[in-house]
Amino acid sequence: LSDRLTSVFSSLRSKGRLSDADIDATCREIRIALLEADVALPVVKTFVAQVKERARGVEVSQALNPAQQVVKIVNDELIEILGGETRRLRYAKTPPTVIMLAGLQGAGKTTLAGKLARWLRDQNHTPMLVAADLQRPNAVQQLQVMAERAGVAVYAPEPGNGVGDPIEVARQSIDHARRQQHDIVIIDTAGRLGIDQELMKQAADIRDAVSPDEVLFVVDAMIGQDAVSTAQAFMEGVGFDGVVLTKLDGDARGGAALSVRHITGKPIMFASTGEKLEDFDAFHPDRMASRILDMGDILTLIEQAQKTFDEAEAAKMAGKLTSGEGFTLEDFLEQMMMVQKMGPIKNLLGMMPGMGQMREQLNQVDDRDLDRIAAIIRSMTPGERQNPKMIDGSRRARIAKGSGVTVTEVNGLVTRFFDAQKMMKRMAGGMGIPGMPGGRK
Template sequence: MFDALAERVQSAIEKIARKGRIDKETLEKGLREIKLALLEADVNYKIVSDFIKDVREKALGAEVVKGVNPAQQLVKIVYDELVEALGGEAAKLDLKGKPAVILLIGLQGSGKTTTAAKLGAYLKKQGKKVLLTSADVYRPAAMLQLKKLGDKIGVPVFLMEEEKDAVKIAEKALEKAKSEGYDVLIIDTAGRLHIDEELLDEARRIRERVNPNETLFVIDSMTGQESVNIAKAFNDAVGMTGIILTKMDSDARGGVALSVKGVTGKPIKFAGTGEKIEDFEPFHPDRVASRILGMGDIVSLVEKAQEVIDEKKALSLQEKILSGEFTLEDFREQLRMIRKLGPLHQILSMIPGLGSQKMLKQLQQVIDEKKLKRIEAIIDSMTPEERRNHAIINASRKRRIARGSGTTVKEVDELLRQFAQAKMAMKQMRKMQKKLAKKGGRFPFPFF
């Protein structure tokens, strides 16, 4: 997330930290680098100017806190200003009434239709009865796409494919949502490749007729300042209550996220963090700021783990590890749990102490995500008996497993050797646990 920006900001702060103290000259050099990093990330110029001015004033005026070095104080000041630029506190959805109506607006290609489905799936998980509808009468594929996505997530979609009046579709969808007791109605609207009066007028008329709780502007985080200007134009002409950022997992520079609240006055409420339906989460300015500064985001990691990992399976694996009964079958299950959390570099960036760009680059050289997939392929090529008892795997079995997994005998050998070493380490941990138990202590062993 915003890797280039994070690397530049972290580098500037590291240079100041090496000085041991913050004087005016050192601070100005560091702030110049941070300013360039923000401008290169396509952050609005006025927001950059205000950001640097506020950091300078607070850094020079800060009292030295006992036990805290100047660099740590600077990190805290920069962190606070980043949180403010990103919107301050996390903004919640207004879901009052039945149904609560959410209207999605924005340009074509920003990901509105996929976002409608992601938001629907998110609210369904919260226990809401959700209805989706498409008021895009210009692009028939949009209705079909929403229907397919709705079927995939188990959320009903109301369509009027022959109707050419978008306002009428929105009204009929609202009638259905009211009569059938839906908690939330999400309306996906048409987009254009650019702003035009017809598009804005249609969005205005839909908003007037359905009186939505939320009018959310969907914005592609890769598109930079132009998207921020478009968001402002929509807000001025139609009005909106918040922003949804898409493609936050991409090589987005961060300019949209750091500019849009300051320019429009409206908060970012959600962010799309990948292509999968579940890659969608509430936007937390403090967590994003923490990751930009390489401080990790353990809260998001724990929340993600709670969502995708079966707690009973995790506890069962832990018991097997501690009892010494851990098999290659269990190891494969553990790998699958970890991979459910998302791309490995994203997981690592959330762990405090590993979130700096320098550390992440070093770890990525050691931990290869492709290698994890190859390990899983090797285990998949084994028979159930081989997975449960790896000691029976002889030379001929290794050759068969290598052929079946598209790997080499050397790689199969390496996996078996490392697994045997891991089993030995687990036995040692078990002994330590027993010794601690006798003394009334406990060995804290996580499930991964």
């Protein structure tokens, strides 16, 4: 007996929660979306497992169907992971604040140095760029061009002195900045095409020489899966405090963001979106989450559905639905207006499970239609709105006159209302509110 009781209880409980089948089905889609966004496989696995775990305990929502609900959980989780403890730059108590850039060659460090300098200058700082990449022949000159464009100072070894020592240059630059009253120093370092020990050691030596307040790891969003090994190597070899994602103007879906964040736990602080100095912004976790998921339509739908669907209104309606009797013309009007507020979004409803037949209904209502319906209902007496059965022929004629429509139109509305009322009775209990995004199978 106690076994049977337990199973009854568990089936009762599971009714109010998202089912494993719902969660699994949606998570399969999510998994594909993440892999297509180039999130590294181990990260996808951990992340999806995390989402499943979290979705399992969640109550079935009034406003969303299960698939939407799982997508919402995924999106929220993504935003949280990507944005967890987002923070601003940390400035040193005694200037200069030292910011060191590290990353592979071509990641966008030198470009970023210029962008960051300009951005800081616009906030009334007096940044100075430091050329500690003495590896490539043109590296110093490239930084000088950047500095000039950004309108900031640059510290570089004298040309013609042979190959300088980047560690020495970095060390001296700090004293120089102090003397020249620059409050921020941005140190550009050398990268290699691949991870190599010499590069790591040089970066680590520069770090030790200048004790930066911030080491920023600069990573190209296009490197996709490789982001994991690269981030790991820099984490171990140099260590860093924050991440800058570059080349987000490309078509990369940005899986690297999730991989790096997941692997290193370090905040993504800035986003680089082009070659120009102004193509630069703080990192926005919500934008990145929807870019990675690439389910913009569904996310918009979810957002709209939730906004439109006020839980309190839902409860109020639901109460009337159990009988179907208390559903009045005023509720009818209110409901249509809610749907109307959803705008073009209502066309998407047909794509959602169980909402196919609703779309046809909704498509019959356009804005002008709704205005006429509203006019007709407003020409009724409160009694008529509460109890439409009393609207006989002479009342219909009066209402038509009062609202400037034909009696046929009034008849049409009343018929439509009774149809809706019937449908509500049929669906009562099982489906939430017909015509509302909360409708469930």
